[in-house]
Amino acid sequence: MRNFLFLILFSIFFQTQHLSSQEMTSDRLEELIAQVSDTLMTNGNSIQFLYKELPLMCVYDANANRMRIITPIIETKELKEEQLLNMLVANFHSALDVKYALSDEIIWSVFIHPLKELSDHQVLDAINQVYSAAATFGTTYSSTSLVFPGNTKKKESPKQKKLIKRG
Numbered sequence: 001m002r003n004f005l006f007l008i009l010f011s012i013f014f015q016t017q018h019l020s021s022q023e024m025t026s027d028r029l030e031e032l033i034a035q036v037s038d039t040l041m042t043n044g045n046s047i048q049f050l051y052k053e054l055p056l057m058c059v060y061d062a063n064a065n066r067m068r069i070i071t072p073i074i075e076t077k078e079l080k081e082e083q084l085l086n087m088l089v090a091n092f093h094s095a096l097d098v099k100y101a102l103s104d105e106i107i108w109s110v111f112i113h114p115l116k117e118l119s120d121h122q123v124l125d126a127i128n129q130v131y132s133a134a135a136t137f138g139t140t141y142s143s144t145s146l147v148f149p150g151n152t153k154k155k156e157s158p159k160q161k162k163l164i165k166r167g
Contacts, residue, residue: 022120024115024116024123025062029058029118029123030047032123033123033127036124036127037049038051045062046059047059051128051131052131054071056127056131058070066112066115067112067113067115069110069111069127070109070130071108071130072107072108073100073108073134073137075106076102076106076107079107083137083138086141087100087141088100090133094141094144095109095129095133095141097143098130099112100137109130130143
């Protein structure tokens, strides 16, 4: 009898949780972006917008249940070795829900997530984190004020490369 009551309560709880959860849609995504952006332009499955004067783009695919918010930071030909190393350290410690990534010879600030499972708060937070990671590139390399503990020391200057002689 006790197990039966547990199953009934669990079933009721699961059903109410499912009913109260919201599935993110492309329309809702656009509404949220419009709330915080300076300008907005929609083209198919992408939304280009300005956030604090920085150009960002949201690209989504409802059929694949994926979305990403991105902004370009620097071309790789302008990238210094210490910047590359610092952004890799930041991907582990201080770029929390966003990552620094490389595509098409450009370093990007990127937030990637399943579309349907996103909450309104996560979308708005992601926009701010993508912006912050891009804005702090070259200094603190951070998407929020939070930092995971550990070796967060950034490389200050490039060290002399050692040649390895192979026989």
